[in-house]
Amino acid sequence: xNAPHAHPVIQAVRPVPPAMLQALRARFxxxxxxxxxxxxxxxxxxxxYPVTPPxxxxxxxxxxxxxxxxALADRYAVPVIPFGVGSSLEGHTLAVQGGVSIDLGRMxxxxxxxxxxxxxxxxxxxxxxQLNREIxxxxxxxxxDPGANASLGxxxxxxxxxxxxxxxxxxxxxxxxxTVVTASGEVIRTGTRAKKSSAxxxxxxxxxxxxxxxxxxxxxxxxxxxLPEAVSAAICQFPSIDAAVRTTIQVIQMGVPIxxxxxxxxxxxxxxxxxSSLSLQETPMLLMEFHGSEAGVKEQAETVQExxxxxxxMDFQWATTPEERTRLWTARHKAYFAALQTRxxxxxxxxxxxxxxxxxxxxxxxxxxxxxxxxxxYWVVGHVGDGNFHLSxxxxxxxxxxxxxxxxxxxxxxxxxxxxxxxxxxEHGIGLxxxxxxxxxxxEGAVExxxxxxxxxxxxxxMNPGKVLVV
Numbered sequence: 001x002n003a004p005h006a007h008p009v010i011q012a013v014r015p016v017p018p019a020m021l022q023a024l025r026a027r028f029x030x031x032x033x034x035x036x037x038x039x040x041x042x043x044x045x046x047x048x049y050p051v052t053p054p055x056x057x058x059x060x061x062x063x064x065x066x067x068x069x070x071a072l073a074d075r076y077a078v079p080v081i082p083f084g085v086g087s088s089l090e091g092h093t094l095a096v097q098g099g100v101s102i103d104l105g106r107m108x109x110x111x112x113x114x115x116x117x118x119x120x121x122x123x124x125x126x127x128x129x130q131l132n133r134e135i136x137x138x139x140x141x142x143x144x145d146p147g148a149n150a151s152l153g154x155x156x157x158x159x160x161x162x163x164x165x166x167x168x169x170x171x172x173x174x175x176x177x178x179t180v181v182t183a184s185g186e187v188i189r190t191g192t193r194a195k196k197s198s199a200x201x202x203x204x205x206x207x208x209x210x211x212x213x214x215x216x217x218x219x220x221x222x223x224x225x226x227l228p229e230a231v232s233a234a235i236c237q238f239p240s241i242d243a244a245v246r247t248t249i250q251v252i253q254m255g256v257p258i259x260x261x262x263x264x265x266x267x268x269x270x271x272x273x274x275x276s277s278l279s280l281q282e283t284p285m286l287l288m289e290f291h292g293s294e295a296g297v298k299e300q301a302e303t304v305q306e307x308x309x310x311x312x313x314m315d316f317q318w319a320t321t322p323e324e325r326t327r328l329w330t331a332r333h334k335a336y337f338a339a340l341q342t343r344x345x346x347x348x349x350x351x352x353x354x355x356x357x358x359x360x361x362x363x364x365x366x367x368x369x370x371x372x373x374x375x376x377x378y379w380v381v382g383h384v385g386d387g388n389f390h391l392s393x394x395x396x397x398x399x400x401x402x403x404x405x406x407x408x409x410x411x412x413x414x415x416x417x418x419x420x421x422x423x424x425x426x427e428h429g430i431g432l433x434x435x436x437x438x439x440x441x442x443x444e445g446a447v448e449x450x451x452x453x454x455x456x457x458x459x460x461x462x463m464n465p466g467k468v469l470v471v
Contacts, residue, residue, distance in 0.1 A: 011466055015100035016055045020076045024058060024100070027068055031059040040080075042101040045088045046148075048347035049432070054081060054095035055113055059103045062123075063179055063218040070103055070216060070462075071185030077460045082212040084125065084151035088158060089350050090431025092211055096466040101102040102216060104153055110134045111219060118424045119176060119193050122219040124153025131222075132279075140224040143168035148180070153217050157430035159209035162330070166252070166385030167259040167291065168225065170427070175208050179219035183458040193221060206453070214457050214462035222261050222345055228291035232301060233319040233328055235258075239266055241284045241368060241380065245312040248286065248309050248384045249254050252357050257301055260289035265368075268335050268379040269345065275338030276331040281314075286384075287332055289325070305466045331382075337395065339379050346377075346394040349406045353417035354388040354426030363420055365382030367391050367413045376402065388426035414440075430468045 001151055032054050033039075043053030062067045080101030095101060107123035109130060114120070115138040122131060129149045131142050145157060146162035154160075156178070161170035168174070177191025190203040206216055238244040241263070247402045250411045263286060264272065268360055270282045288304065290297045292325050319325045330454055331338075340348060355363045365379065371378045373390060382389030391413060395402040414424045414437050424430075424437035439447050451469055454461075 011097045011305050014078055015079050015098060016100065016469070017076050017395075018071050021056060023072055024056060024069070028058055028065070029412065030062075033057045033059075034168060039101075040102065041086070042083050042093065043095055045091065045093045045121050046348070047089050047091045047433070048096075048349050048403075049091050049094060049429070050095055050397070052067050052094040054101040055098050056314060057083075057103055058102045058107055059095045061106045063181065066102060066104075066181045066219065067185050067187050070181050070183065072089065073100060073462050074184050074460065077462060079218070081464050082124075082157065082216050084157075085127065085149065085153035087148035087150045088154065088431065089348075089352075089428045091432045092158070092429065092434045092464070092467060094152075094432065096432065101144045101461070102149065104216075104218070107153075107218065111299035113138065113224075114193065115140060117193060118224045118226075119221055120224055121177075121219055122152055122218075124156075124218050124220060125151050127151050128155065135224065138224075139227055141227050142174075142222060143225055144171055144174055147336065152220050152222065156208050157211050157221050158425065161383065161388070161427045163260045163262055163329075163383055165383055165427075166261055167257060167386070169349050172205065172208055174223045175204060175220055176223060177221040178204055178217050180207055180208055180215040180217050182215045183460065183463050187218075188215075191221065209429070211468050212430065212462060213468050216463075227298075228259075230297040231259075231288070231291055231325065232297050233289045233325045234279065234304075234316045234321075235300065235328065236286050236288070236305075236316050237281045237283045237314045238285065238308075239283065239312045242361055242365055243313065244284045245364055245384060246287050247304075247308050247342065247356055247361060248310045250310075251304055252385060253301065254307070254365060256290060256303055258300060258304065259290070259291040261383070262287040263382040263384040263389065264332070264334055264382065267377075270338065270383050271338040271342050271379060272331045272335050275334060275341060276327075278327075278331055279289070285314075286354060287328060289329075289434050296306055325333075326331070335379070335381050336392075339392065343377055343394040345396070347397045347447075349393045349395055349410065350428065351391040351393075351410055351413050352388070352392070352425045352428040353413055353422060355417050355422030357418045359420040359422065360384060360387050360389070363416055363422065364389055364391075365414075366416055367390070370409055370412055374405055376409070377404060383426075387425075432467060435468065435470060441468060 039053035
């Protein structure tokens, strides 16, 4: 196993020259900031790593702004790091080589909606919740739901998925086209609004999942879906994690088109109860949602109930009104912050393994047993309908022994997932932490091909350097 970065490695900083800083201030005025508090905010994310601030932050409001920043960065060979809302978990926004943070938060316009074609084009700073609010009256919705109210630019950059992926896919399947600022400051467009194309290399898929290391995405065209006629959510408690996971496996293998299937272990349920004032039974639980016609939803629910009973699942509790469903899903989405509050002052190290659905029970059971033996506080949540689970630890980032112990647990979990023909990351991305894992997963030959692409598109290594690959 190639050693990952337990903490980000502060590499040789490439300072912003005075002439470049002067040019940025002349172009952007008050939207160019070197204030320490602003820099610190842009030098951290939800990972457990220490603050690693950029030298300057520029608040962009359009593609032309981004192109101007990157053109200057290219001229002076200075790193640029795209920043959305800072919800990433693998150190994506940390300025490990210094440079400029490009804040895309003000690029928050829904540019065009084409309801008849089921597409929308948005600026990179638009969040998923904002998009769904603005298209509510069209009878459509955007289904990708990673939990956090992330920006669509960040979601595309990390190839995010989330709770609806088992039915609607990930960002990879739902991005049709992009506007991208390349490392030279040139603006290019990839893809079209057509549902398919055979024209040339698939540049859209090259940039989706590249984590800002090949270019800065400024506009994204995404697929939309009709709101289902009927929606019903249910929770079901199980005597063990194994029983809940085996229920999920059988449901998926039977071809039931379930929309969401989320696992919470007893630790996660306990934290959610306290945080959201719920009274859920504190045992492993599946939180499920069914979409379709009235008859289809009823049939799906009956099938899943039969399967759950075979594995000791207790009576379903239904949430059929929008208010009830929202309360349950809001609690699920806040599980991360709920767990953090159970150990004040701690940070979270979130695992992100994904395996073929048939190997899911084996991977989770062995990983949980490993965690129990270590005695470090942990909880499990997962989009288990597509084989993705998050085994997360609460650690004191200033305690080297805890950091080392958690890293050892992560290594074993990743090795386990890869041995079972899975991946080190289902949706969080490589970032800083998983660089070594990528080599183990794909092999040196594949990683060297990625390096060749990186060097070709970013010869000065200015695009979010230090992430994904060691160049």
